Amino acid sequence: MASSIDSTFNNAVTNKDIPGAVLAASNTGGSHKFLKTFGFSTLRTDDGTDRSMTPDTLFWLGSCTKLLTVIAALQCVQKRHFTLDEDVTRLLPELKDIQVRQPPQDGASEPKFSKTTKIITLRHLLTHTSGLSYTKFGDLTLPLIDRCLSPLNFEPGEGFIYGTGVDFAGFMVERVSGLTLEAYLRKNIGEPLGIKSICFRPADYPALREKLADVSIRKDKAGPVEWTPATIWPLDTEGDSGGSGAYATIADFHKVLHSITANDGVLLHSDMAEELFRPNMDPVVRQAVMKALEDENRNNIYGGLPKGTQVAYAIGGMVVLEDLPGRRPKGALHWGGLLNVFFWMDRTNGFCGIYGSQVFPAGDPKCLALFAEFERRTYDICYAAADYK
Structure with a gap:
């Protein structure tokens, strides 16, 4: 070779x-x-x-980076801190009552928004099926969680769009562990593998x-x-x-x-x-x-x-x-x-x-x-x- x-x-x-x-x-x-x-x-x-x-x-x-964060999230599932299919707003209240972008209709130039009718799960976040996108992620003047937050492009589970779902999974890891994501990854992925x-x-x-x-x-x-x-x-x-x-x-x-x-x-x-x-x-x-x-x-x-x-x-x-x-x-x-x-x-x-x-x-x-x-x-x-x- x-x-x-x-x-x-x-x-x-x-x-x-x-x-x-x-x-x-x-x-x-x-x-x-x-x-x-x-x-x-x-x-x-x-x-x-x-x-x-x-x-x-x-x-x-x-x-x-997503692979590391996904592993961290699944470790937390193993520890029963949360599950793959529960409503994530227990740990992510920022996503409660989030709006879904509806395509413009009847000749309107602007989209309309409505409250989501479905829950967002960790599985949705990790598979980019939550509807979250990278719409605001490039705006470095915003705090990270605000950069990650945007109206959904579709109801959770009804499509695929590459976006900030794994970032939100990282926030979940931080909130149940009491550690920054970096500290968590260094302790729970870094240390076991040297x-x-x-x-x-x-x-x-x-x-x-x-x-x-x-x-x-x-x-x-x-x-x-x-x-x-x-x-x-x-x-x-x-x-x-x-x-x-x-x-x-x-x-x-x-x-x-x-x-x-x-x-x-x-x-x-x-x-x-x-x-x-x-x-x-x-x-x-x-x-x-x-x-x-x-x-x-x-x-x-x-x-x-x-x-x-x-x-x-x-x-x-x-x-x-x-x-x-x-x-x-x-x-x-x-x-x-x-x-x-x-x-x-x-x-x-x-x-x-x-x-x-x-x-x-x-x-x-x-x-x-x-x-x-x-x-x-x-x-x-x-x-x-x-x-x-």
């Missing part, structure tokens, strides 16, 4: 397709464990600092902050990546965004993937781990998910699947409902983050992996191609492993 991957990724760095990357993969049988770095954590050249990519390089996880890099504000941890990768921008889809001094994401926002705010090393995040794929019971009981992968097969929801993937840009952001691939959404991410030739099989789960961090978990074969870069914009085709090649090579080597059956 190494020689082929080395050539592919070294060429990508040389051609400035990416500034650098960290790759991690494993099989649960124990015969394959791969961690390798390529290129640089920054393209900045004016300070004379060697910033080679290393296993200790800190990455903004973006929406990969992970020390999870944080929400790197500035609070100088040793981590100095290892933070810079963001590079590709201004033209066919062009090179470039370093920019502009701030692409907030380093010190108020509140812990369970949907997008966490940082960690790729090696540490891979420990989470491996634990869940192995179903080792360290983070979740088997029944809760099963919930991560169970696809929502409601026809209305599935239709909305498939409709979203018809848009090429949206499809790329959601993992760059071949056109027409049958998928559904589960609590832990998107699940493929058919085999991807040479890659993950039916039932495997994947997701990613804004700066082109992508992971997959395949319980059928016991394989998991993550590709980490820090390239903007989201769903970059060159990053997706590299991720796909890494995944294919992982399956080549794992299928050949002596412990694979």
Whole structure:
């Protein structure tokens, strides 16, 4: 595997397709464990600092944060702090009497709003079927909970729209645990797996902050990546965004993937781990998910699947409902983050992996191609492993 991957990724760095990357993969049988770095954590050249990519390089996880928050929420379900299907307004009064946006009718230019007639559950929040969207999330002048709060786009359970539901799940974790989400994740995910890099504000941890990768921008889809001094994401926002705010090393995040794929019971009981992968097969929801993937840009952001691939959404991410030739099989789960961090978990074969870069914009085709090649090579080597059956 190494020689082929080395050539592919070294060429990508040389051609400035990416500034650098960290790759991690494993099989649960124990015969394959791969961690390798390529290129640089920054393209900045004016300070004379060697910033080679290393296993200790800190990455903004973006929406990969959701997996950590989902695990935290399911841990709280295990502890009976709340359930997946109760009305969440017991802990989230902000969602009580929330309005639902109705489409304009009779030639009206403005939508109308009405009080929701259904309860919002944790399952809705985690599967993006609550109706909450990212409408106000970009307004950094607002407190985090206000950024997450907006009228529903549909009645809970009657559609799919990617939004702030997992952030609200993070608020639930905080309210029952008495901890900030960061403190909860460090204690209940980090400590059991020997992970020390999870944080929400790197500035609070100088040793981590100095290892933070810079963001590079590709201004033209066919062009090179470039370093920019502009701030692409907030380093010190108020509140812990369970949907997008966490940082960690790729090696540490891979420990989470491996634990869940192995179903080792360290983070979740088997029944809760099963919930991560169970696809929502409601026809209305599935239709909305498939409709979203018809848009090429949206499809790329959601993992760059071949056109027409049958998928559904589960609590832990998107699940493929058919085999991807040479890659993950039916039932495997994947997701990613804004700066082109992508992971997959395949319980059928016991394989998991993550590709980490820090390239903007989201769903970059060159990053997706590299991720796909890494995944294919992982399956080549794992299928050949002596412990694979």
